[in-house]
């Protein structure tokens with residue numbers, strides 16, 4: 001995910017190929033995978049913590065404002081990192097069981113991103129359409145509209161969603177990075193684990209280089225609860241000491257923001273066509289309605 005050099009045609013082809021392979025895995029999974037908990041693929045209010053529904057209801061009320069919302073959430077330093085209840089325990093249990101069932105199956109599996117080796121890409125198992133998209137549009141967007149208006153919080157129009165898994169003989173931690181997202185949601189799904197908190201540093205430098213001396217703050221994961229942070233906030237995960245940690249990560253994108261400046265290369269994106277949500281860019285057709293979703297070819 002790191003913008004080291006401007007990639008050439010070969011790199012663009014490689015990334016298009018990855019998208020194509022992902023679509024192939026998705027088709028195989030759709031036709032052959034036997035779901036253990038089919039109900040978890042369709043978002044229902046009963047999966048959501050009552051306090052989360054209350055927050056959403058506040059945020060959709062006509063005179064909702066930021067200070068009002070902040071009464072419902074925990075804030076960490078001045079970095080615009082917030083914790084809030086998201087799911088019920090029963091839902092988290094069923095969801096993790098479904099993911100373990102998939103993990104143990106002989107289905108083809110992609111990696112969540114270039115740094116996590118274990119976990120599940122939710123679009124490949126068919127959870128985007130009736131779970132993550134409505135979660136983003138109906139529940140998260142009213143919240144992010146108040147928290148991150150400057151980052152397109154009111155118009156997050158695509159996402160990349162995956163689950164990461166940490167265990168003793170698998171990945172233990174995650175090094176420092178920023179996400180290819182305007183806003184990220186990270187929900188702790190369990191199971192039982194010790195240590196494994198997140199640390200947050202500065203916002204990515206618009207001019208490139210990272211500060212080397214920055215102060216990090218640590219934020220613990222709390223089961224069933226979610227953290228919202230700016231995708232560009234530099235962060236990483238500390239090693240777990242025991243148990244297994246599963247987290248739902250939703251990288252949310254606002255085409256209105258990234259079409260102007262690609263967050264990975266800090267330039268006006270040069271777009272190439274993609275399938276699915278691509279990297280969340282859009283290109284306008286003649287009537288100005290966004291038509292295609294695209295990858296930036298510069299990073």
Ligand SMILES: O=C(O)CCC(=O)C(=O)O
Nearest residue numbers: 164174179186237247249
């Ligand atoms: O392990 C975590 O909780 C964070 C994962 C993360 O930052 C990412 O996948 O982008």
Ligand SMILES: [Fe+2]
Nearest residue numbers: 177178179235
């Ligand atoms: Fe991240």
